Every structure is written in C-alpha cells, then in structure tokens.
Amino acid sequence: MKQIIGEPGIDLSSDSKMDLKLTRNSESFHKPNSSNHNLNSFNQASQYFPNLSPTNFLSRAENLQQNLKTKSTNSFEPNLNSGMATQNPPLDWDPHAMLSNLSFLEQKIHEVQSLVQSIIDQQAEFSSRPSELATRQQLATADLTCIIIQLISTAGSLLPSIKNTLLSNNPALRQLVNPDFNNNLKCEGLIRNFPETARNSEYEDLLRNLDNEADWMKEPNPLPQSDIVDANPIDEHDLKESDDGDAEREHLPPGSYIVLQLEKEEILAPHTHFCVICGKGFKRDANLRMHMRGHGDEYKTPAALAKPSKEPGSDVHPVTRYSCPFVGCKRNKEHKKFQPLKTILCVKNHYKRSHCDKSYTCSRCHAKKFSVIADLKTHEKHCGRDKWQCSCGTTFSRKDKLFGHVALFQGHTPALPMDEVKASGSGQGNDDMTEDLGGYNGNFASEECLTSMDVKGIDESRAYFSPMNFDGFGALDEFGRGGFDLEDNPFAFIPSGFGQRSGDS
C-alpha cells in the first residue's frame, strides 16, 4: 500500500535530495492489527543545530539551509503508529529530552531577540542604501520564520499529549537505525547548496502552508533523533510514486489533503483486513477483531476490541482523499483536472464501475450488465416491473406517462406485460388445436364423458343425458311418441321475464 503525502513540505525534502520517505501505511494508521509490514518504516529527521551568530550574515545563509532541513524533518515526521500507542499507554517522558528541548527553546528565543535587535540597529545604517536593506530584511524575515517554526515544533513536543511510537520506546532499534540516518543527513546537509532564488520561493511556500499544516505541528516526535531507513522494495516504488506526485503538486488546492492511492489488487481484493496470526481475510475490521479473540486473551481486552477510530488523538486526522490507480482517469492524481475520491468505498466502486468488466447480468432483462453487485440489485428491483410499454414499443417508467402517450396518439394501446402475452400465446395454440380436432364433438368429448359416466351408473334409462340421442331428428322421435311429453326435454328455455337476464327470449 502506497501513499503520498500531497503536501508542499515533501518537496522541500525531496528537493534537498534527502532520502526522506514519508510513507505511511494507512492500514496500520487506522487498524494496527492488519499491518503486514512489520518494518512499517518511517523516516524521521531531526537535527539540532547549534546557535549561529545572528549578526553573521554569511553564516546565516548556511544556517538557513540547516534550519530549513531541521524544519522539514521536524514538521514532517510521520504520524506515529497510534494503534501501538493505544496498546502501550503514554509513557513517562524522558526528563533529559525535556531539558534539552527547553534549552533549545531558550537558545532560539535569544536568536530571535538578537535578530530583531540587529534589524533595529542597522535600520539607520542602511537607510541610504535601500536595496541592501531590502536584501537583509528578506534574509532576516526568512531566518525569523525558520526559528519560529522550530520554536513551535519543539514547544509542541513538551505537551502532555505526546504520543510514543513503537520505535521511540524501543531503544535498541532506535540505536540500530539512528547512526545510519544521521550520517546520511549530515553528508546531504553538507553537500547541499541552495540557489538563492529557489530558496526564496520555498520560503513563500513554507509560509503559505504554515497555517494549514498546524495539525502536523501539534504532533511532533518526542524523540527527534529516531529514524528508520526503510529497505522494503515496495517503498522504493513508493518513492517513485511520490516523485510522480510532485509533478502534479501545483494543481492541488491550497486546502491541502493527503492523497492515498491503492493498488488495483488491493481494490479488487475481497478482503481488506487480514489476521496477522493466521492470515485469514475479512471485509470488516469489526469481524477481524471478533476473530482475533480466538487467538488469545490479549485480544479480548476492551482496548483491543474497541473501535480504533475512537481512540484519543485520532480526531485530528488530516483530511484524506484517494486517487484511482488507473492512469489517465480523471480520478487519477496525475490527471490535469484531478478530482479525488472521498473514501475507500468510493475508490472500490469507481474502479469497478469504470475500469473493470461488467460481469453481473440482470436476470430479468438479460441485457443490463453491472460490475458492482449493489448496482445490479438496485436495477433488478425496478427491472421489468415498472416498465410501462406502449404497443408502438415506447416504454415509460410511469403508468400515467404511458396513458398520456396512449391518449395522445391514435391507435396506440397499452402493451400487456411479457409473461401474460407468453401465456396467451401458448393458450392460442391449444385453442387452435381443439378447433382442428373437428367441430364441437371433439371439443366437448371430455365433458360428455364425465357427464355420461356420472349418470349412467345410476340411471341408465335416462337416455337424454347421452348427447348422441339428441340432435335434429332425435327430437322428432319425441314427437312420434305423441303428446307433449315434457319429461325428456333435454333443455328447457327459461320463461321470459323470469329473473333479470332472460328477458331476451
């Protein structure tokens, strides 16, 4: 999982060719248990620079560079693994670190005082040379800014809401990685030489984003020296990605946010939460936490079962947006008019809808296809049922619209639903068949059988139940018997005026 922190500060670090990889696993950020990377690395750079003479302008330029570096490392230290923090409650702070921080602050305050004093002193001196004055003021302002940032960040580290990282609590690991970083940083710092112009623009960026990054300032690393160099090859790739991210940095709105980009495989994976012990996957973190209970009592504590986002301090999350991994997509961060996606769910649905095959087909109409199963279900709810069709083939979503159409055009009739028509079609076939079987004898054969069977068993002498004895001249036999023997009348006509419906006879 890669992530890019779309924030100008990164540019400073990468411009200065520092191997600062501000990568952060969002899973570990939110859900500690799902972290696959045990070496969930983050680089921290914190440099303590000794006091420089405020009046020495030549050295101040160099100092600025150093301060800048310090600033960048301090202010962009990654968000520490908060999940671990919950499991390891806030530790007692190191009084030594505290002391050094305080003395650092004192030093800085003196620096600011002397800087401002020098400006006041030299105002009269440079009044005759305005251009030189302007240059110095510029330098002084930049210096001031740098110092203020350092002040804020160090002062913030003294606050009681400090978070301890896994690494900061693990002195062995810290010592293991520290020298490496320090060497790196030092040589980089020595080699590096900023052109004057570039520096100015960077200061402006810095100032502009100062307010926006205030939340970063609030969470400084209590142990500035700790750092880890990440050896994970995926993170090498991440670095590349973050370089790509730099290219489009100018198009981001001033209200900056973190842009995360998930890989295609991650988007399409059925499970997003995995058990670190047995590797079983889950769709929901809650299910994973329920699962974890089976792995031991330590997972049964209320803290382990609690919803991770409810933990203290997490409400100061930076605004996070997501990018689609499909290059060329408008939702991809490289797009000129990049529009970020709000949530991971949006990413999943967007990616499936836009860049995947539509594999779910509607079982009603067999025409509409969907790649998101929820879309299919929504469609199936309405498919066919609410289709109001006219005989001309036009369909309407509402019945009143259909009737308005039918009323408007001559000869158009409402079409009956498909299944009914099908049933009628088969019925028509049967109908024709019986008619083809030849006249009425065939048609009535079954009924005749029933009736005569019913009757003959009981009273065979009643010949009139048998249809064969009654046709045209069968009746004449009655006549032959003479009289008006009404007894064997097979059907009597109801007298007219009887009842309501026989008035037509």
Place this chain on the structure above:
Amino acid sequence: MEMETRMKKRIRVEANTEPSESPFEVLSEEILFLILDLLDSNPLDKKSFSLVSRSFFAVEARHRRSLTPLRPELLPFVLSRYNSISHLNLTLCPYLSDASLSSIASLLGPSLRSINLSGSRSYSHRGIESLANKCFNLEEIDVSNGVELTDEAAAAIGRMSKVERVRMGRCKKVTDLGIGCIAVCCPNLKLLCLKGCVGVTDLGVALIAVKCRKLRSLDVSFTMITKKCLPAIAQLPNLEELCMTGCLGINDKALVTLKQGFKSLQALDMSNCQNISQASVSSILQKNPSLHHLNLSYCSPVNSMLSGLHGVFKLNSIKLDGCHVSTDGLKSLANSCISLKELNLSKCSGVTDEGISVIVAKHKDLVKLDATCCRYITDLSLAAITSSCASLVSLSMESCTKVTCEGFRLIGRHCPKLEELNLTDTDLDDEGLTSLSQCQNLTSLKIGICLKITDEGLIQIGRSCPHLQELDLYRSIGITDKGVSEIARGCSNLETICMSYCTSISDESLKCLSNCARLNTLEIRGCSLVSSVGISAIAARCCNLSKLDIKKCYEINDAAMLSFARFSHNLRQINLSYCSVTDVGVSALASISCLQVVTMLHLSGMSADGLAAALLMWGSLMKVKLHVSFKPFISPVLINRVESRGCMFQWLNKPFQVQLESSEVWKQQSHDIFVE
C-alpha cells in the same frame, strides 16, 4: 300448450279439406314466422309448435334469435339446430370452458350479436379471444363476475371492434392496461360497466372518456376513482347515464371544483358515496340542468342533503333512501323542481306529514312514492297524497305504523290507477282491504304481516283485481283456504304468491291455485297442513313453476318430489328443509334438468349415501345448502367433482327447530327490536 291445441284443431279442419297433401305444408314460411312472432310469451308454446312437423321444427329453428341454454354440454347440438341465434344467454351455465366458447364461436360465427357470460365461471381470456376471432359482429358482451379474468381478457374484448356494450362488473383482476386496450380499440362503445373493478383507477377511466366519445352509459361504481378523472368524463358529449355508487374517492371538493357540468347527463347515481354532502348536491344540480334522475341513497344519514337548493331543476326522479331528509329539505326540493314523478324516501329519517304534504301539493303528477319505514307519517300524509296525486301508480308504505285504516280507505277511494301497493306490516284490516279492491289495476299487492285481515277482505280483492300478478300474504294469519281460492279464481294471471306461515292454509288452497297456469313462485313455508297432495296438484298444472319454498311443510314427502321430477321442468330453486323427504325424493329432484339452487336441511329421511348418489347425478346444481353434519360422510373426491362442475356448497350449522312461534309473538319481537 293452449296454442298447440288450437293449432291442432285448425290443422284438423285443413286436413279434412285437403286430404292428399300434408296439411302443414300449406302454410308458407312467412306465415309461420308471423305465428311464431306471436308466441313469444311462453317458451313452451314454441316447443309445442316445433313438434307439429318437420317443417315446423325447421322453421322454429330458423326463427329463433335468442337462446338461454341450461347445460353447456348440450350446446353444440342445440346450436347446430339453432344456427341463426344472435343473442346467447349463458347465465345458467355455471361451468363453461374455453373449449365451449370456442365451439360457440365457430358454430355461430358472424350471426352472434350478443353474449352473456355473467353467470359462468372457469372460462378465461382464451375463450373470449376465440369469440373475438370468429364473431366479428358481436355488439354486446357481458363478462361480469369473471373474477379470474385478467387484462388479457380485456384486450381480447378490445379486439371486437364493433362492440358497443361491455359489462365487466367485478372483474377484479382487470387493471388500467386492459381498460386502455378496450378504450383504444372500441371506438363505438356506448355502454361500459366497470362496477367493482377495483384494479381500475383514474387513468383507465380517463382514457375511456378520451377515446370513446360515443359513450352513453358509464358505470364506475365501487372503483377507486377520484376527482382526477371527472373532468374527462364531463367532456363526453353523449353521456346520458353515469353511475358512481360507492365511490368513496369522490367528495365534495371533486364535484364543487368541477368547472362545468356533464354535457348531456340525464341520470346520475351517487348512492353510497359517503363523502358527499349538500354542497355537492346543489353544485351538481346547478351545473347539470338537464338531469332527470338522481340517486343519492345512503349518502348522508345525518345531515339533510337538500337544504338550501336554489334554481330550477328538471328532475323527474330522486332517490333519497336512508338519508336524513328534513321538512325544510323537502320544501326546498318541492320549490326548486318543476315536476317530480318519482320520489323515494324509504328509510329516510326526518320525514314528517308536513314534508310529504308540501311535496305532493306541489307535484301532483307524482307516479311513484316510496315511504317505507317513514314511521312518523300519519293519516294526514295519506290524505294529502290521495287528494293531490290521482295518477299515483306505485305506493309503498311498509311499516308506516302510525297510519290507520282511515288512511288506507282513502287510497282505495282516490287512487284508481294504482298498480303496485305495499302495505306490509301496517294496521290494514278487512275494511281497508275492501276499499282497496276499488283499485282494479292492481298487479302487485303486498299485505304481509297484517294480522287483522281475513278472508273477507281477500275475497273482495280476488273478485275485483283480475290483473293481480303478485300477492304477498306473509304471516297474515287470518287468511284461510276460502280467501285463497277466491284469489285463485279471480286472478288467473297470478305469478307469485307468498303464504308463508299462514298456518290455516291447506291442500285445498293449492288445488285452487293450480288453476293459475302462470304461477312461477310459490312460498308456503311453515304451512304445516299442506301435504304432497296439494303440492302435486301445483306441480302437475303449473308447469312454469320455478321457485318453491316448502320449508317446514312437514307433511310433504317423496310423492311430491316425484311429481316435481315428472312435471316441473322449469323448477330452478327449491327449499325443502324439514320436509319428510327421503333419498328417493332427493334423487328424483336430482333428475330435474334445470334445478340449480337447493336448500336441504334437516331432512328426516335423507342419508349420506343417498345424498352422495344424488349429487353425483345432479348435473345442473349450482348452489346447495346442506347441514354440516353431512360433510364428513361425503367423500372429498365427490365434492371436488361436483364443485368442478360449477356447484357451490354451503355447509350450515343451524339447530333443529321444532316449534313454530306464533306470528303475533314474532311481530311483537320484531317491533321490539326496532324500538331498542
């Protein structure tokens, strides 16, 4: 039969003059057709006619235009004989398959103009499709009660392009889509009944109104229509009759906001529309000045519907059954209408003598007045009615208990044109009845539950009312054989007589009544003196008998059933509960080919096996009521078989009741119920 005897006499005369040729060949077909035209009154005459000779038989077959068959299984043979039938009424064939319909379609083809399937079940849209394919001259179709019919059936009706009258009441599964097909494809539609088609909404009705501009009569009762379709209906140029019974979606707002009235509407039925009030009524009447008939029955039981009417209306007839009608309302109605002919105030609360007087004083042409259950009106009302409305033809004063004999005497004196009179449950006595005998045109007289009348009054009626067709003597216990025999002698046209619980009636009455050849309905429930002898006499001579109620005539036994089986071929409905009938009698009944509705409870001699045998052979049975105790003894297979033929079983659990309660006690009890 009379006709035939006459015919035979004539033929005998002809035979004497020309012995060489068959006497029947002399008559040309035109003459025979003319004779047949005159034979319409009694179907049996035609049957006799057709039995005269082969040529008569053929002529009768060619002459017949309408047919009401009793059994669908014989239809092919009947139709091959009568192949020029244009009106086919299949209401008596409960079981009618698609195959039957397709056979009818192929046999009759284009000659069929009208078909009635309202009493049939078990046919589907396929049968209607075959009709639509073959009978392209079909003008009228009635598929009411086809509760299983779908939109497909409606679409098939739509394919009958010449159809003008479509009735599809209670086709509950038909929706707007089917109605839409009819609307688009049947531009000649003049009558459409969608009563109780609950699937039809405003859209379908509005489309009908848009497409079928020739529509004259529209029935949208008991549907879910609202005000949305009313503007479209109002635009119909030829609509004369609109029925919106029980449309709860129609309210005052719908009718008051309707911009214009219905263009040519004459009859409007809004009964049971409980959401309309007096505001709607005035609005309707003012916007539709040509309205003649208005039915507002059971619209508003509390508030007067008629107060504050303004304007002049051409209303002829108004029905206000079950509404609250105040005196002011009746005054306002009397003043705003030009000439009322028919007024129905049955079960109206608030009707007073003053209200009636105002109405009749203003509308002297009143022909029909129904004041059933207007319990506050007295002799004063009757005095007003009789003095003003000399042309009154029909009067109903059932349960007007405050009216006395004096009032009824006025009726006889002043209303000579009276044809229908209902004085059930009043204080009528012999004197009043004697006075009523002056109404010589009486065709229907209902004097049930008049405990004071005796033979004396009834004899007067029998002597002076020769046109009487219907007589109701229910629980008028003063009547004996003497009175009934006088009626039988004087009123030879009698068709319906009810003498239930007239316990003094015996076989003698029935023997006399058997002279009334037209008798078709006889109710002698609870006449325990009547035996098989009397009822057999009726069976033998009244061959039109179709409805019979002999419940609790304990003396009637199998002998009567055997004579029914032998003579009563038109018997359609019988109630023989409590009779002394055994398996023999029941199986005899089962052989009557058109007996369809039977109630058999507490038959002492009927066994389960006998019942099963009878059911098996009873092909015409449509509805049978049996005691629930028989149910376990009849095999479910048999029940299924009988049900598949179109028969409905009703299993009742009524206790056996030996004693008859006296009519005095019964009347007192029923009045007590009202008072409570």
